[in-house]
Amino acid sequence: MPIIYREVLILRDIREYSSPEVADQLGINVEAVKSRLHRARMLIKEKINSRKLSRF
Numbered sequence: 001m002p003i004i005y006r007e008v009l010i011l012r013d014i015r016e017y018s019s020p021e022v023a024d025q026l027g028i029n030v031e032a033v034k035s036r037l038h039r040a041r042m043l044i045k046e047k048i049n050s051r052k053l054s055r056f
Contacts, residue, residue, distance in 0.1 A: 005040035012037050 001009075011022045012033070022033045 001040060001043050005036050005043060008033055008036040009040040009044075 007026065008022055011017045011025060012019065017025065019030050019033045019037075023030045026033070028036075
């Protein structure tokens with residue numbers, strides 16, 4: 001996962017920062033945080049689904 005998505009995911013979902021806190025930490029706006037977080041979660045979902053399919 002590219003770092004721009006990973007860092008948002010870690011700050012938001014693991015460290016439990018709010019979106020405005022993540023935006024302040026990274027020097028981006030809240031909309032960018034939301035967009036990157038959505039993309040990060042989609043990448044994880046795609047990875048999980050591809051592993052499920054490869055087991056069959």
